[in-house]
Amino acid sequence: MKLTDEEVRHIALLARLGISDNEVEKFRTQLSNILENFDILSQADTEGLPPTAQSIALDNIYRPDEAGPSLTVDEVMANAPEREENCFKVNAVLE
Amino acid sequence: MKDLHRLTIHESHALLKEKKISSVELTRAVLKYLESIDGKIRACMRITAEQAMVNAAAADKAIAEGRCSPLTGVPAIIKDNMCTRGVTTTCSSKMLENFVPPYNAHVIEKLNSVNAVMAGKANMDEFAMGSSTENSAFFTTRNPWNLDCVPGGSSGGSAAAVAADACIYALGSDTGGSIRQPAGFCGVVGLKPTYGRVSRFGLVAFASSLDQIGPLAKDVTDAALIMNVISGHDKRDSTTVPLEVPDYTGALKPDIKGLRVGVPREYLVEGMQPAVRKAIEDAVKKLEELGASVDWNVSLPNTRFGLAAYYILAPSEASANLARYDGVKYGYSYRETTSMWESMEKTKQYGFGAEVKRRIMLGTYALSAGYYDAYYLKAQKVRTLIRRDFDLAFEKYDVLVTPTSPTVAFKIGEKADDPVQMYLSDVCTLPINIAGVPAISIPAGFVDGLPVGMQFIGKHFGEETLLQAAYAYEQATPWHKQKPSIA
Numbered sequence: 001m002k003l004t005d006e007e008v009r010h011i012a013l014l015a016r017l018g019i020s021d022n023e024v025e026k027f028r029t030q031l032s033n034i035l036e037n038f039d040i041l042s043q044a045d046t047e048g049l050p051p052t053a054q055s056i057a058l059d060n061i062y063r064p065d066e067a068g069p070s071l072t073v074d075e076v077m078a079n080a081p082e083r084e085e086n087c088f089k090v091n092a093v094l095e
Numbered sequence: 096m097k098d099l100h101r102l103t104i105h106e107s108h109a110l111l112k113e114k115k116i117s118s119v120e121l122t123r124a125v126l127k128y129l130e131s132i133d134g135k136i137r138a139c140m141r142i143t144a145e146q147a148m149v150n151a152a153a154a155d156k157a158i159a160e161g162r163c164s165p166l167t168g169v170p171a172i173i174k175d176n177m178c179t180r181g182v183t184t185t186c187s188s189k190m191l192e193n194f195v196p197p198y199n200a201h202v203i204e205k206l207n208s209v210n211a212v213m214a215g216k217a218n219m220d221e222f223a224m225g226s227s228t229e230n231s232a233f234f235t236t237r238n239p240w241n242l243d244c245v246p247g248g249s250s251g252g253s254a255a256a257v258a259a260d261a262c263i264y265a266l267g268s269d270t271g272g273s274i275r276q277p278a279g280f281c282g283v284v285g286l287k288p289t290y291g292r293v294s295r296f297g298l299v300a301f302a303s304s305l306d307q308i309g310p311l312a313k314d315v316t317d318a319a320l321i322m323n324v325i326s327g328h329d330k331r332d333s334t335t336v337p338l339e340v341p342d343y344t345g346a347l348k349p350d351i352k353g354l355r356v357g358v359p360r361e362y363l364v365e366g367m368q369p370a371v372r373k374a375i376e377d378a379v380k381k382l383e384e385l386g387a388s389v390d391w392n393v394s395l396p397n398t399r400f401g402l403a404a405y406y407i408l409a410p411s412e413a414s415a416n417l418a419r420y421d422g423v424k425y426g427y428s429y430r431e432t433t434s435m436w437e438s439m440e441k442t443k444q445y446g447f448g449a450e451v452k453r454r455i456m457l458g459t460y461a462l463s464a465g466y467y468d469a470y471y472l473k474a475q476k477v478r479t480l481i482r483r484d485f486d487l488a489f490e491k492y493d494v495l496v497t498p499t500s501p502t503v504a505f506k507i508g509e510k511a512d513d514p515v516q517m518y519l520s521d522v523c524t525l526p527i528n529i530a531g532v533p534a535i536s537i538p539a540g541f542v543d544g545l546p547v548g549m550q551f552i553g554k555h556f557g558e559e560t561l562l563q564a565a566y567a568y569e570q571a572t573p574w575h576k577q578k579p580s581i582a
Contacts, residue, residue, distance in 0.1 A: 023452070037403055058291065
């Protein structure tokens, strides 16, 4: 499986990952190599097999919805890159 | 008495309990040695000396009041992907360089509840993605046995610190081998518990269906003592299993007569270092001598799909988990723009290193429209095949034995530019995470002056059998007593 530059840029866009022209070239080669190593999976007979999402036999877990102590607003906001009152400040979403 | 920093947990505990030493003395000795040596091995992201001395004094008070459990007052180093309230937790990433968690991980709460002492936070591969610590955004940790070699990864700082006697024990995390492979490379004991045995609350997420926290220790007894404290159900991690936690030290009997041991031939892989293979074969013969019944020709036929399945599943989960680093609520944030989207994209571009970006790209691709069935769903079905291989094997065998890694520690830089070669270093460990079973790596000899790791694999929640087999082998061999002399 050989990726094209356009595919690499498209994947980066899906991930919202900024990418330089050098990285496009580097990732195109490296990811193509890695994907080639995935071809072996076509030899695995998985006809009719269920997928395993996690390895231990736990079903949905429920617990009572009980209120307890939680972090203060200041603790939650302490790592904010930019804060305005009790809000995380970001650049305008709509331009 | 040997130098205090060289003690094991059980040796420290005996002395603390009899009040022959205090935690303040022990902690001071560990910090002094750690500070003297860390310029060479670079195991620590940060040494937390001040807080450690406060904790040590509190431990001494607890001991005076009669509360002295095995980890009380004993200094540890914690991998820097476990949240520590008020202490920077970087994940060895620029993204979290200045992140100070407002809460403790569950395992840290557990350690605090018995007055353990944290001496520092360990260097690692960025976001636990890597096998050498070369992916740390800050520096590479060195192998105490040979400073030109990698310590393994991603818990390389934790393993190197334990091997160098720069702490008494450490915690690491293991998604595809990140506890066991560095334990093997550094000649210490490393245990990856069954998925669901230890809470992941407060562990920075990499691949949530594979991640598990576990001990790195100087011997098997210490690994059991750590498991006693960190295991158990936590309502904040609903994948933890509400099973009672046994006293794991009960498994430490040097008797394995009749233990059914299987050697899966697929793990003696092509490209394996012949001397490593020889060391493992000698170790299995030793198990036979000790009374185990060994089947040398077990087959886990789907092993060959493990690497590919893992490198689809883990990056897919990572690409979802790491989407949270958008520069809004915490972490590095690129602000030199008026565009929200550009801010988000540049935050990731400058905040993440090459391997993390590579895996985000890989995972995003495997989950994207048109490829989901071919990659992600296929890998999940292969996961079923691999799990069934283990289920079948454990009907006939109590433990399986493999090398921990196909080679001993490699040179720094040797594989740094070749991701596929680097990924192969985990080929013996990652099927275990795919199946969710527990496994332990213990020292099993030396090749060219570098330690060889032997891996025991057990069935789900079979940690006691692993510890028993590992303990019996350890007590019959000299490897764990050998220490590196750091030039």
